[in-house]
Amino acid sequence: MEIIDANTVxxxxxxxxxxxxINNLLKIMxxxxxxxxLSLSMKGVFYDYEEGNAETLKACRxxxxxxxxxxxxxxxxxxxxRFIKAIVENGFKALRLFxxxxxxxxxxxxxxxxxxxxxxxxxxxxxxxxxxGSITAISRICGPGEIPVILTGAGYGLxxxxxxxxxxxxxxxxxxxxxxxxxxxxxFVREVGATRLIFGSYSPINYFRPSFACLEKAxxxxxxxxxxxxxxxxxxxxx
Amino acid sequence: xxxxxVHAHYGKWFFPIEADSVEAILRMMKKNNIExxxxxxxLAIIYDFQQGNKQIASAIRDYPHLYAYLFLNPNxxxxxxxxxxxYLSENSKFVGLKLYSNGYIEQxxxxxxxxxxxxxxxxxxxxxxxxxxxxxxxxxxxLLELARDFPELNFIMGHMGGGEWRRAIGVAGEAKNIYFxxxxxxxxxxxxxxxxxEVGAERIVFGSDMTLLNPAWILGMVESAEISEGEKNLILYxxxxxxxxF
Numbered sequence: 431m432e433i434i435d436a437n438t439v440x441x442x443x444x445x446x447x448x449x450x451x452i453n454n455l456l457k458i459m460x461x462x463x464x465x466x467x468l469s470l471s472m473k474g475v476f477y478d479y480e481e482g483n484a485e486t487l488k489a490c491r492x493x494x495x496x497x498x499x500x501x502x503x504x505x506x507x508x509x510x511x512r513f514i515k516a517i518v519e520n521g522f523k524a525l526r527l528f529x530x531x532x533x534x535x536x537x538x539x540x541x542x543x544x545x546x547x548x549x550x551x552x553x554x555x556x557x558x559x560x561x562x563g564s565i566t567a568i569s570r571i572c573g574p575g576e577i578p579v580i581l582t583g584a585g586y587g588l589x590x591x592x593x594x595x596x597x598x599x600x601x602x603x604x605x606x607x608x609x610x611x612x613x614x615x616x617x618f619v620r621e622v623g624a625t626r627l628i629f630g631s632y633s634p635i636n637y638f639r640p641s642f643a644c645l646e647k648a649x650x651x652x653x654x655x656x657x658x659x660x661x662x663x664x665x666x667x668x669x
Numbered sequence: 670x671x672x673x674x675v676h677a678h679y680g681k682w683f684f685p686i687e688a689d690s691v692e693a694i695l696r697m698m699k700k701n702n703i704e705x706x707x708x709x710x711x712l713a714i715i716y717d718f719q720q721g722n723k724q725i726a727s728a729i730r731d732y733p734h735l736y737a738y739l740f741l742n743p744n745x746x747x748x749x750x751x752x753x754x755x756y757l758s759e760n761s762k763f764v765g766l767k768l769y770s771n772g773y774i775e776q777x778x779x780x781x782x783x784x785x786x787x788x789x790x791x792x793x794x795x796x797x798x799x800x801x802x803x804x805x806x807x808x809x810x811x812l813l814e815l816a817r818d819f820p821e822l823n824f825i826m827g828h829m830g831g832g833e834w835r836r837a838i839g840v841a842g843e844a845k846n847i848y849f850x851x852x853x854x855x856x857x858x859x860x861x862x863x864x865x866x867e868v869g870a871e872r873i874v875f876g877s878d879m880t881l882l883n884p885a886w887i888l889g890m891v892e893s894a895e896i897s898e899g900e901k902n903l904i905l906y907x908x909x910x911x912x913x914x915f
Contacts, residue, residue, distance in 0.1 A: 446835075448858060585854055586684040586881070593685065610854055610886040612688040612697055612879055633858075639889030640856045647700055647885045 431652075433642070434466045434497075434660040435459070436556070437582055437607045437630025440489065441472035441482075450634045452489050452496075458633045459495065462642065466495050467633075468524065468556075468663070474501040475528050487520060497669060499526045499556065504540040514547045523667040526556040529564075530583060536560065536567035545572050554578035554666060556605065565591045573599035578666055580604070580628055586611045589618075596622040603666070605630040606658065607641050615648035615658070624654035628663050670902060672703045673909035674884065676800060676827050676850050676876025679725050679737075680711030689880045691728050691735070698734070701884040703877075704906075705734045705915060709767035709800070711880075713740035722752055729762055736913075738767035738800055742774055743782020750789060757794050764913055765798035766790065770808055778803070778811040787819045798912060800825040800850070809837035816844035823912065825874060828853045834860060842868040848912065851904070852878040852887045861894035861904075870900035874908050 438459075440452040450472065459467055471489065474482015483500045490498040500522035502513065517525065525548070529536060548555065555572065559565050559581050565588060572579045578601045584592050585608040596602050607630040609615055618627055631641045645658060663669070681689050688697065689711075698706055708729065713721025718740050729735040739756045741749040756763045768786070770778035778801055790797050801812055803826045816824050829849045830837020841847050849864060849872055864873055875891065877884035891901055909915065 446857075586682075586686065589685045608854070610882050611684070611686050612693065612883045613686060614883070617685050617687065635858060636856045637858055637860075637890050637893040639893040640886040641889070643885040643889035643892070644883045647883075 431656055432660040433462070433464045433629065434468070434663050435464050435631050435633065436468045436580065436628045436663050437605050437632045438467040438469040439472050439632075439635065440469055441485070443472065443635065444476060448635060452493065454634045456493060456495075458638050462638045464638075465660070466497055466669070468497045468499045470499040470501050470526055475503070475531055479503045479506070483517065483520075483522070497667070498522045499524045501526050501528065502544065503532055504529075504534050504538065504544065505532055507540050507544060509540070509543045509547065511547050514551060514553070518551050518553055522553075523669060524554045524556050524580070528558055530558040530560050536564050536571070542571055545575060545577055548577050549575045552577065554580060556580040556582060558583040559588060562588065562591065565595050569595040569599050569602060573602065576601050578603065582607060582630065584608055586614065589614065593618065593621050596626055602626075603628050603662070606645065607632040607636065609641065609644055613649075615645060615650060619650055619654055624650065624657045625662055627658045628666070629659045670702065670905055672701060672875060672888065672905045673915065674698070674703045674706040674877045674879070675825060675874045675909050675913070676852055677706045677708045677879045678711045678881060679708040679728055680721065680880070682711055682881055684881075686880060691732065694735070694880065695732070697879055697884055701877075701888055703884060705736065705909075706879075707736045707738055707764055707913070709738040709740050714767070714769055715773055718742040718745070719748060719752060722756060726756065726762065736762055736764045738765050739763045740767045740769075741786055743776050743780055743786060744774060746782055746785060749782075749786060753786070753789065753793075757797070765800060767800045769802045770811070778808050779814050783815070784818075787815060787822060791819050791821050795821045796823065798823045798825060800827050802827050803837065804828050804831035804853070806830060806833040806836045806840070809833070809841045812847065813841045813844055816841070816847045820846060822846065823848065825850050827876065829864070831855060835863065838864055838867050847872070848908065849873045850876040851890065852876040852882060854882070856886070856890050861890055862896055865896050865900055870896065870903045871908060873904045874912065875905045
């Protein structure tokens, strides 16, 4: 089964001692037979998003198995359309946002402006959820504009909200790094379909095997597992 | 590699989880090579401990590979003491106590009620095993206090301190009657390796938290860990065999 990991990062993790270097990411990918990974430098999350995005592009040029994902720090963004145009022209395949690490709320004008600016480009957003109600709030901002949205970080406490929102908005997807319940995959596939789940591990911050083992052992058809492991993200990002 | 799951549950949760029957548990055990599992009742933890204990006793009775923890609620001391004698003296399927803190019972781990229960337990059932829900550093400190005060009991630190696992094992490691159980949503890289280096593989035990969590999730962490096969075997199986005399 081809595996594309839609949730990886690299760089430095300042909050505890962790090896999230690009070399460790590549090692984990190799050990677990991951063919490609969407990734970005954490420099863009913690320090400066322009510098981080440049670092991401450089890493992707050196390692073609890494697919570039841009980021933007909404504490420092108020609507520059040239930024969006530039990341698309530079070949970034998605824009990842970290309200969880940067502490900005979903109901936040810079986020709404960013989403409006993204509509002409249809560039998918990957966004961390931040607790109950955040998925609903994201869907109300992004759903009507039909920007593809991949939710990350939703554990079992947010599954009901995710299912409800995904049933309403067809452009909302769920990344599975937190799919940790006994039958989470089965319930989501039954309720919203296998085409709406996208595999990710949050490596190398997290161990790779837990999230993949849950997919591997799920009571799903092989073709459903294959869509989740790589098919859906390939189609969404046209890669 | 064979597995014993020392931290599992039976019953429903208030989340979208449907795999909550004994049959579902047995399927999960088979899929993940789990030979034996020790369950506590979610009904007992969340709502009615007497009804929950009764329900789990009946549910596992005919399944030789399923065992239970008795859940006691320190807010109901008289009833808890009756439950202790009812299940621990007569029913060999109950292999220890499960005690909670904060959340569902609104009591700290080292509350007077738990102390009283442990006092009776140590006197009547020495060398018993007590699995405590321990999701913070503060609760690890409370557990350390109890472990020192009740040296004839063995304690399992359920969830190993949650997101504060590094500090939790750092401080609680000194009490030799504390074992560390690894299940939680926190699967950060290095967790198993650091824990083994800190307290030794012989004091770490595997728990899955099923039916809340998927056993594959926690097993995956041990599989990924860069420790020896012997250490993995201790964590997944050997330590539980020794601790529970299986």
